[in-house]
Amino acid sequence: MEKKISQATLNRLPIYYRILCTAAESGVEIISSHELGKILNITPEQIRKDLTSFGNFGKKGIGYEVSDLKNKIENILGLQYHWRLGIVGAGHLGAALANYKNFPSLGFQIVALFDVDERIIGSEINGVKIYDFKKINSVATRKLVDIGVIAVPDIHAQKVADALVKAGVLGIWNFAPIKLNVPPQITLVNEDLSIGLTSLSYHLAQK
Amino acid sequence: MEKKISQATLNRLPIYYRILCTAAESGVEIISSHELGKILNITPEQIRKDLTSFGNFGKKGIGYEVSDLKNKIENILGLQYHWRLGIVGAGHLGAALANYKNFPSLGFQIVALFDVDERIIGSEINGVKIYDFKKINSVATRKLVDIGVIAVPDIHAQKVADALVKAGVLGIWNFAPIKLNVPPQITLVNEDLSIGLTSLSYHLAQK
Numbered sequence: 337m338e339k340k341i342s343q344a345t346l347n348r349l350p351i352y353y354r355i356l357c358t359a360a361e362s363g364v365e366i367i368s369s370h371e372l373g374k375i376l377n378i379t380p381e382q383i384r385k386d387l388t389s390f391g392n393f394g395k396k397g398i399g400y401e402v403s404d405l406k407n408k409i410e411n412i413l414g415l416q417y418h419w420r421l422g423i424v425g426a427g428h429l430g431a432a433l434a435n436y437k438n439f440p441s442l443g444f445q446i447v448a449l450f451d452v453d454e455r456i457i458g459s460e461i462n463g464v465k466i467y468d469f470k471k472i473n474s475v476a477t478r479k480l481v482d483i484g485v486i487a488v489p490d491i492h493a494q495k496v497a498d499a500l501v502k503a504g505v506l507g508i509w510n511f512a513p514i515k516l517n518v519p520p521q522i523t524l525v526n527e528d529l530s531i532g533l534t535s536l537s538y539h540l541a542q543k
Numbered sequence: 544m545e546k547k548i549s550q551a552t553l554n555r556l557p558i559y560y561r562i563l564c565t566a567a568e569s570g571v572e573i574i575s576s577h578e579l580g581k582i583l584n585i586t587p588e589q590i591r592k593d594l595t596s597f598g599n600f601g602k603k604g605i606g607y608e609v610s611d612l613k614n615k616i617e618n619i620l621g622l623q624y625h626w627r628l629g630i631v632g633a634g635h636l637g638a639a640l641a642n643y644k645n646f647p648s649l650g651f652q653i654v655a656l657f658d659v660d661e662r663i664i665g666s667e668i669n670g671v672k673i674y675d676f677k678k679i680n681s682v683a684t685r686k687l688v689d690i691g692v693i694a695v696p697d698i699h700a701q702k703v704a705d706a707l708v709k710a711g712v713l714g715i716w717n718f719a720p721i722k723l724n725v726p727p728q729i730t731l732v733n734e735d736l737s738i739g740l741t742s743l744s745y746h747l748a749q750k
Contacts, residue, residue: 347742444740
C-alpha cells in the first residue's frame, strides 16, 4: 500500500519529525503547512507534496494533527524500533558520532564502541564503553546491536563489515570510502561526507 | 543554458567523477553506461538519464569520452576552483574531517583549523595547523579560505558563522544541528548526519 518515497522526501522526513516532536512537547495539536514551511524555510507546496506522498493527511484550511503526523513519520522511518548502534572505530570519527546529538532525538541508541587500541579499550565516550574489537561477537549479542557503524580506515573496513555480519547485525552504516561486499540480507548505507561539500561547491560555482 | 539538476543527480555526480578520474589515470578513453553501472551498482538507464540531464553526451553504442565527461562534471560541480577550507572546531569532528580522504580527491584543500583551546593551538592534524580562533580574520584572509566549516557545539555555531562571514568566506558548511542566520550572499549547506542513518532505519523497517 505504501508508495515508494523519493530520496529527497525521505531526507526531509527526519527534519519534519523533529519539528513535530518539539511541537508536541509544547502542546501544539494542529500545525499548518505554512507554519511548517516558515520554520523549515521550505515552501508549503513542497511540504504538502512530501506529506501526501505517503497518504492523505491534513485537513484543507486547518492543518495537520501533530501527534498523528509524528506517529506516521515515526512508523515510516522505522524510528519506533529504537535501533541499537555499535560503532566500530573509536578514533575521531567514532568519537564524533558517539557525541552527535541528533541521534538520540530520533530514538537511536549507541550501545557500544569497539576498537583495537588497548590504550582506550575499557574507557568511555559520552557514557558509551569502548570494547575490544576481538569481543565483538559476544558484546554485540549481549548488547542487542542492530546496526553496525564502520568508522575505521578504508583498509580495515571490509574486515569489520565481515565481523559485523557474523555478529548478527541487520544493517551497516559505512563511513569508509570503499565499496563493501555484504550478503543481500544486510542493509548497507554508505555515507559520503563529500556529497554535502560538493553540493556547496556546485552552488558557489553557480554564482 | 544549464538546466537545474536534481539533488539526487547532484549527489551521484561526485561518485561518477571519482570513477572517471580513476579511469583517466588508467588510460581508459571511452566508458559505457553499462561499465559505469557495473562499477557503481546503478542501472545504465539511470546513468544515461543523470548524464543527459546536463547536456547530451556519449555516442549510442560506443560510450562516453572519459576525459570530456570528467571535465564537464568538474565544471558543473565547480571542482576546478580547488576550494580552500577552514575548519572551525578541532575536536573529534574537526579532526575527523581534517583526516577524511575523499576531500582531496575532489580538489578540496583544508588550509587551516581554528580552535579556542590553548592546549591544541599551534599543533597540527594531518599536516594542517590549528590556529587561535581569535585570529580567524587575519588567518582566513592570508590563507585565502573560501569555505568555512562549522564543527563546534550548537551553542557556539552562530557566533562562529558570524565570524566566518566577517572573515570573508563565500560559503559555510555547517555540522551543528541548528538553523543559522547568514546574509543572503553566503551559500550555506547544513550537514545532518542523521539523514543517512534514518535512511538505513527506513530500509530496515521495510523488511
